């Protein structure tokens with residue numbers, strides 16, 4: 001793959017009911033594990049937010065891979081009203097890991113929303129706010145609960161049995 005690099009940002013509305021106890025939704029956990037599996041293969045990276053019943057996602061990668069991913073996502077019935085907010089060519093990635101970072105709407109993002117005097121409704125974000133939000137996402141740390149599980153990661157190759165037995169490297 002050697003096409004041009006693009007960044008796509010979209011907003012959508014979840015179709016599942018919010019978890020009343022708070023915490024990470026089961027549906028969001030499933031989406032993350034599918035995303036991480038596929039995105040690594042397609043060298044797509046980015047960030048996903050879920051808050052107030054809305055999704056906000058940034059996808060970065062080679063044009064063909066990002067377009068294909070967005071087409072799949074748009075057809076997913078776990079959300080509706082999928083609206084592309086920005087689609088630009090980029091020189092370098094803000095999210096260099098080929099995976100999908102998950103950040104709940106808190107801390108840095110809450111501060112940013114307060115600064116703009118708005119709640120989390122990505123359909124209403126201005127371009128300036130989108131860029132600030134992405135920068136905050138790039139700085140933000142993913143909570144332990146949604147970090148990649150061992151199953152998401154490619155296992156390190158095992159050393160041969162005799163090397164492990166005799167401690168040779």
Ligand SMILES: Cc1cc2nc3c(=O)[nH]c(=O)nc-3n(C[C@H](O)[C@H](O)[C@H](O)COP(=O)(O)O)c2cc1C
Nearest residue numbers: 031034035038039055057069072073076078079100
């Ligand atoms: C809000 C949202 C974000 C998603 N993000 C991604 C993503 O980044 N990458 C991805 O492959 N699938 C993502 N999906 C899932 C896709 O819609 C689709 O279910 C999945 O790619 C199908 O994968 P499979 O063909 O391997 O089963 C997302 C779905 C939703 C609802």
